Amino acid sequence: MAPALVAGHRILVECPAWCVVDHVRLHEQRVEDVTHWGEFFGTQVSTLLDDSTAYCELFGRVNADPSHPDPRMRAAHVLVGNGSLEDAFLTPDMADETADELIEFAVQLKAAARVARAANQGLLTA
16 A cells, blocks of 8 residues: 545555555546556667757556556556657557567667668678
8 A cells, every 4th residue: 555645635545566656746636547657668769860859769667547447457557658649558468579579670770780880881892
């Protein structure tokens, strides 16, 4: 149990061990609005054309919304966002599959970097 501030009243709510939310500081108006999330993690992709701006971003966290009408949202799941209005909500299996795809993307990204580096060093010829 963890303390929470709801409509100005201090109450106790069930709170999973992975939750990092300060439910007192994040004052909610209704108990149904109390949600849980874990630490954020993420990455940004910059561009050589403008090093002061991220071209895109991707972030994630463990998430649960105990009062959501969909039981899948009440269960612990992984939220993935990119800064847009809509987030993706993944089951643990979906998150594993997405992570595998991102690992493959990272392998291909590293290979592309090696080719570009070699080309810039004059190591590749036509």
